[in-house]
Amino acid sequence: MRIIRAKDYEEMSIKAATVISSQKTLFPDSVLGLATGSTMEGTYQILSEWYEQGWIDYSELKSVNLDEYVGLSADHSQSYHYYMKKHLFSKINIDEKNTNLPNGMASDPEAECRHYDEIIEGYGRIDLQLLGLGPNGHIGFNEPADEFPSLTHCVYLTEETIKANSRFFDDINEVPRNALTMGIKSIMQANKVLLCVNGAHKADALKSVLTGPITPQVPGSILQLHSDLIVVADEEALSKM
Numbered sequence: 013m014r015i016i017r018a019k020d021y022e023e024m025s026i027k028a029a030t031v032i033s034s035q036k037t038l039f040p041d042s043v044l045g046l047a048t049g050s051t052m053e054g055t056y057q058i059l060s061e062w063y064e065q066g067w068i069d070y071s072e073l074k075s076v077n078l079d080e081y082v083g084l085s086a087d088h089s090q091s092y093h094y095y096m097k098k099h100l101f102s103k104i105n106i107d108e109k110n111t112n113l114p115n116g117m118a119s120d121p122e123a124e125c126r127h128y129d130e131i132i133e134g135y136g137r138i139d140l141q142l143l144g145l146g147p148n149g150h151i152g153f154n155e156p157a158d159e160f161p162s163l164t165h166c167v168y169l170t171e172e173t174i175k176a177n178s179r180f181f182d183d184i185n186e187v188p189r190n191a192l193t194m195g196i197k198s199i200m201q202a203n204k205v206l207l208c209v210n211g212a213h214k215a216d217a218l219k220s221v222l223t224g225p226i227t228p229q230v231p232g233s234i235l236q237l238h239s240d241l242i243v244v245a246d247e248e249a250l251s252k253m
C-alpha cells in the first residue's frame with residue numbers, strides 16, 4: 013500500500029488525476045473503473061482541463077462505473093449516468109459506447125447485475141479502479157454487512173448513506189433506497205486501486221479501513237489485502253492515522 017499525502021482537496025485531486033493520466037499515457041486502451049461523488053469531482057475537472065490542453069487522449073479508453081441508484085433514469089440530475097456525463101464524459105473524447113454503468117431502470121435488477129458482470133468479464137480486467145470512501149467505510153455501494161458480496165448486486169442503502177447522500181437531493185425522501193453496485197471481488201481483481209479520501213468526516217473511516225481489522229462491517233478494509241493499493245488522502249482525512 014502506498015499513501016500519498018495531500019495538503020487539501022485541490023492537491024488530492026491533482027495527485028489523483030496524475031495517477032490516472034499516467035495510467036492512460038502508459039496504456040492508452042486501459043479499462044478504468046470509475047467512481048462518482050463529491051470526492052471525484054475535482055479530479056474529473058482536472059482531467060477535463062488536461063484534455064482541453066491537449067495532454068490526454070481518451071479515444072481508446074474504456075470505463076466501467078461502480079454503481080447506480082435503482083429507479084433513477086440516465087437523465088435524472090442525481091443519477092450517476094448524469095453525473096458522469098456532466099463531470100467527465102461530455103468534456104473529453106471518450107467514445108460513449110466504451111462507457112458502462114449499471115442500468116438503474118432495468119425491469120429485472122438481478123438480470124442487470126449478471127449482465128454488468130458479463131461486461132466486466134468481457135473486458136478481461138480493470139486496469140485501474142477509482143474509489144471514494146463512505147463515512148461508514150463503504151466502497152462502491154458495498155455497505156457494512158455480514159459478508160463481503162463478490163459480484164454486482166442490488167443493495168439496500170443504509171440510513172447513514174441515505175443521510176450522507178441527501179445533500180444532493182431537495183428532500184431526503186427523494187434519495188433512492190436501493191442501488192446496483194459492483195461487488196468486492198470485481199474491485200479486488202482490479203490490477204491497481206486508487207482510493208481517494210478527503211475531509212475530517214472521513215478520518216475515522218479511513219483509519220478503520222487502513223489499520224483496523226479486515227471485516228465486512230468495514231467493507232473498505234478488504235483493500236488492505238490488495239497488492240497494488242494507492243491511497244491519495246488529504247491532511248484532514250489522515251488526521252487520525
Ligand code: F6R
Binds near residue numbers: 150
Ligand atoms: C460513488 C461511490 C461511493 C462514493 C462514496 C463517497 O460511485 O461508489 O462509494 O465514492 O460514497 O462519496 P462522496 O465522494 O460524495 O463523499
